Amino acid sequence: MSLFDNINFKKLKDGLSKTRTKIVNSISETLNGKAVVDDKTLDEIEEILITSDIGFDTTAKIITQARIRLHNEKNRITTTIIDTVKKELISVLEVENISHQFEIGKYKPFVILVVGVNGVGKTTTIGKLAHNFQIAGLKVLVGAADTFRAAAGEQLGIWAKRANVEIIQKEHGSDPSSVAYDTVVEAKKNNFDIVLIDTAGRLHNKSNLMEELKKIKNVMAKIVPYAPNETLLVLDATTGQNAILQADEFSKVTEISGLVVTKLDGTAKGGVVFQIINKQKIPIRYIGVGEKIDDLQNFQPKLFVDAIFDNT
Amino acid sequence: MFEDLSLKLDKALKKITGQGKLTEKNISDTLREIRRVLLDADVNYKVAKEFIENVSQKALGKEVIASISPGQLITKIIYDELIELLGSSTSDLKINAQGATSYLIVGLQGSGKTTFCGKLAKRLTESGSKVLLVAADVYRPAAVEQLKTLGGQISVEVFALEEKNARKTVEDSLSFAREKSFNTIIIDTAGRLHVDETMMDEVADIKKFVNPSETLFVVDAMTGQDAVNSAKIFNERVNYDGIVLTKLDGDARGGAALSIRQVVGKPIKFISNGEKLDALDKFYPDRLASRILGKGDVISLVEKAQSTFDEKESGKLEERFRMNQFDFEDFLKQIKAIKKMGSLSSLLGMIPGLGNQLKNATIDDRALIKVEAIINSMTIDERQSPKVLNGNRRKRIARGSGTSIQDVNRLIKQFNEMKLMMSRLSKGGLGKSLGNFKFN
Ligand SMILES: Nc1nc2c(ncn2[C@@H]2O[C@H](COP(=O)(O)OP(=O)(O)O)[C@@H](O)[C@H]2O)c(=O)[nH]1
Ligand SMILES: Nc1nc2c(ncn2[C@@H]2O[C@H](COP(=O)(O)OP(=O)(O)O)[C@@H](O)[C@H]2O)c(=O)[nH]1
Ligand SMILES: [Mg+2]
Ligand SMILES: [Mg+2]
Numbered sequence: 001m002s003l004f005d006n007i008n009f010k011k012l013k014d015g016l017s018k019t020r021t022k023i024v025n026s027i028s029e030t031l032n033g034k035a036v037v038d039d040k041t042l043d044e045i046e047e048i049l050i051t052s053d054i055g056f057d058t059t060a061k062i063i064t065q066a067r068i069r070l071h072n073e074k075n076r077i078t079t080t081i082i083d084t085v086k087k088e089l090i091s092v093l094e095v096e097n098i099s100h101q102f103e104i105g106k107y108k109p110f111v112i113l114v115v116g117v118n119g120v121g122k123t124t125t126i127g128k129l130a131h132n133f134q135i136a137g138l139k140v141l142v143g144a145a146d147t148f149r150a151a152a153g154e155q156l157g158i159w160a161k162r163a164n165v166e167i168i169q170k171e172h173g174s175d176p177s178s179v180a181y182d183t184v185v186e187a188k189k190n191n192f193d194i195v196l197i198d199t200a201g202r203l204h205n206k207s208n209l210m211e212e213l214k215k216i217k218n219v220m221a222k223i224v225p226y227a228p229n230e231t232l233l234v235l236d237a238t239t240g241q242n243a244i245l246q247a248d249e250f251s252k253v254t255e256i257s258g259l260v261v262t263k264l265d266g267t268a269k270g271g272v273v274f275q276i277i278n279k280q281k282i283p284i285r286y287i288g289v290g291e292k293i294d295d296l297q298n299f300q301p302k303l304f305v306d307a308i309f310d311n312t
Numbered sequence: 313m314f315e316d317l318s319l320k321l322d323k324a325l326k327k328i329t330g331q332g333k334l335t336e337k338n339i340s341d342t343l344r345e346i347r348r349v350l351l352d353a354d355v356n357y358k359v360a361k362e363f364i365e366n367v368s369q370k371a372l373g374k375e376v377i378a379s380i381s382p383g384q385l386i387t388k389i390i391y392d393e394l395i396e397l398l399g400s401s402t403s404d405l406k407i408n409a410q411g412a413t414s415y416l417i418v419g420l421q422g423s424g425k426t427t428f429c430g431k432l433a434k435r436l437t438e439s440g441s442k443v444l445l446v447a448a449d450v451y452r453p454a455a456v457e458q459l460k461t462l463g464g465q466i467s468v469e470v471f472a473l474e475e476k477n478a479r480k481t482v483e484d485s486l487s488f489a490r491e492k493s494f495n496t497i498i499i500d501t502a503g504r505l506h507v508d509e510t511m512m513d514e515v516a517d518i519k520k521f522v523n524p525s526e527t528l529f530v531v532d533a534m535t536g537q538d539a540v541n542s543a544k545i546f547n548e549r550v551n552y553d554g555i556v557l558t559k560l561d562g563d564a565r566g567g568a569a570l571s572i573r574q575v576v577g578k579p580i581k582f583i584s585n586g587e588k589l590d591a592l593d594k595f596y597p598d599r600l601a602s603r604i605l606g607k608g609d610v611i612s613l614v615e616k617a618q619s620t621f622d623e624k625e626s627g628k629l630e631e632r633f634r635m636n637q638f639d640f641e642d643f644l645k646q647i648k649a650i651k652k653m654g655s656l657s658s659l660l661g662m663i664p665g666l667g668n669q670l671k672n673a674t675i676d677d678r679a680l681i682k683v684e685a686i687i688n689s690m691t692i693d694e695r696q697s698p699k700v701l702n703g704n705r706r707k708r709i710a711r712g713s714g715t716s717i718q719d720v721n722r723l724i725k726q727f728n729e730m731k732l733m734m735s736r737l738s739k740g741g742l743g744k745s746l747g748n749f750k751f752n
Contacts, residue, residue: 151455
């Protein structure tokens with residue numbers, strides 16, 4: 001099923017244009033009309049890629065690939081160079097299962113577990129997802145399995161109200177897996193289509209917290225053996241190279257089926273995902289572009305890559 | 313058995329041996345490697361570039377002590393500069409002698425502001441202040457509840473209004489604090505993006521109104537390249553006094569802190585390293601510098617190398633070379649010094665650039681052990697005047713060291729060649745003696 005086709009590229013661009021213009025202009029100056037790919041240009045492209053958090057190695061690889069592609073092309077003008085790099089970047093993002101759709105309807109309830117480190121936007125993303133599923137006519141139940149952070153339950157409660165969906169929660173400090181369990185039981189009993197489980201932020205290097213995640217997963221599978229259908233890892237676009245370790249470690253305890261990249265309404269580009277996707281072949285599902293309920297968009301490789309250069 | 317080793321050792325040691333002075337050429341590999349290390353640690357592209365350029369310009373022409381390589385020396389210099397740049401570890405907060413002291417806490421969404429407010433309130437309460445927390449985040453769902461919960465945990469009162477108006481909340485909180493004689497006010501604000509004009513206006517306005525004793529900018533240690541943008545704009549708008557670096561209990565390298573220091577020059581006052589309210593610490597620049605450069609491998613190598621071969625000692629040895637007095641005793645000392653730095657293979661593995669090169673080359677540390685065993689089986693007399701080593705003595709040494717007579721002969725022959733050569737060089741690095749020494 002296709003949700004969130006409300007792509008609003010302006011929002012992505014608003015933030016970007018403010019910092020990007022300078023670099024892109026300087027490239028155009030160097031290159032407009034001139035058919036050369038000199039080191040200076042490549043350095044500038046390197047700077048754009050690295051300052052987008054793409055990382056040293058991945059940037060080097062992409063530039064090498066682009067150079068090979070360019071080698072046979074005669075018309076080496078600005079747009080060609082940037083387009084070649086863009087093509088490279090897009091090809092990284094287009095992993096095999098990117099067009100895989102959630103098999104909602106085939107499974108009932110369809111269970112989505114949302115995980116990630118602290119403060120990346122898990123709860124907000126759940127609020128936005130709940131809203132989108134709800135307006136698509138599905139019956140949604142959210143489970144407040146972050147029982148740790150102060151007022152996490154209240155926060156999700158407010159989102160549930162905004163999205164007009166139901167919520168299962170227990171008092172602060174109770175066992176998160178018991179909340180997940182109760183949520184799935186309730187969903188099964190009362191015919192919910194979608195279950196969204198919010199979890200506490202956990203740093204991936206804390207083994208006890210990572211174990212807790214396994215347990216949350218396991219108890220849900222006791223009621224619906226296929227649960228969770230999807231596990232979404234939320235990444236903050238502001239995060240740098242550490243996101244690679246986050247993806248590695250979360251993947252070890254629970255199979256990650258998709259990424260959500262939040263806070264793309266700022267000036268950060270979230271370029272670290274290229275390395276993650278390249279390595280793990282996990283597609284980006286959604287992007288967060290604000291704090292409002294409709295600030296969640298379907299992921300579109302081309303727009304994401306354009307935003308890195310913002311020369312449209 | 314020495315054959316394979318000799319080549320590799322030769323090559324490797326040439327790299328790590330003293331080469332007189334730091335030149336652009338002999339540090340370029342290391343600088344490239346360090347640049348990569350910094351970028352992997354999320355130091356901003358431009359900041360990394362400028363930082364390395366500045367440091368290397370300063371360092372060019374510096375004498376390299378014999379026992380370490382130019383690469384090691386520049387790494388050490390960079391490490392020291394990094395500490396310098398990251399600033400001191402004093403995290404003193406301004407406290408007004410008269411009237412109330414107020415702190416304004418600002419930053420991006422989810423960086424850890426509210427949690428930090430709780431931590432600071434706890435700390436100041438424990439040191440005797442009467443603290444009021446102010447919930448001026450009127451946007452994030454349940455932000456007020458969150459602060460109230462934290463306040464409850466430490467029995468600190470939280471001021472909030474029903475009305476969703478940050479400026480008014482702050483205004484009212486100040487009069488409330490005056491009435492109830494709170495002497496310390498901590499204002500928690502909403503997370504905001506630096507490009508959100510309306511929200512930046514709001515916080516600038518609050519800052520102007522409150523004129524706080526300190527404004528602190530809270531930054532997530534996981535932040536990437538964009539840290540410079542947000543830090544700069546926040547600084548332009550609220551001119552903060554210090555930085556709080558959060559989530560250091562994770563495994564992020566924290567290079568953003570360096571970027572921010574470089575761009576805005578404000579001190580890092582606290583680090584936050586956990587979700588619990590007592591997880592607040594002083595900032596230690598050396599720890600962060602090691603963290604940024606990665607696990608401290610490079611640093612510990614440089615430091616080991618420096619402490620092992622101190623300059624005086626190497627000077628003495630060079631003098632002995634010059635006077636043609638170098639003997640097996642000196643040679644043994646050298647081998648022991650190398651061993652003190654760890655095994656030869658792990659030593660080489662620690663050097664940036666070299667590790668990769670030697671990935672498939674297994675250095676046989678046993679070769680050195682064998683040489684050492686042979687020398688150990690010599691008498692003091694024999695070590696000091698190798699001339700006395702006749703056939704019988706050599707046989708005895710071979711037996712004593714569990715090696716063959718050929719091994720002993722080879723060692724003596726090469727020792728003599730090396731000695732001859734070294735005495736010819738008016739000035740030679742210590743390491744060179746080993747570098748030119750063939751074990752086959
Ligand atoms: N600007 C912006 N802020 C976001 C976005 N997603 C979440 N946030 C904010 O980030 C902060 C942390 O979000 P939250 O959902 O509580 O994160 P969690 O700790 O992972 O559950 C809140 O202030 C959210 O409003 C986004 O896409 N853009
Ligand atoms: N592991 C860890 N988590 C932290 C730290 N500081 C804050 N957090 C967590 O980060 C998330 C966001 O913190 P919060 O104080 O709400 O951030 P705010 O949006 O800036 O107010 C919460 O889950 C906090 O528990 C820290 O130093 N270490
Ligand atoms: Mg949450
Ligand atoms: Mg907050």
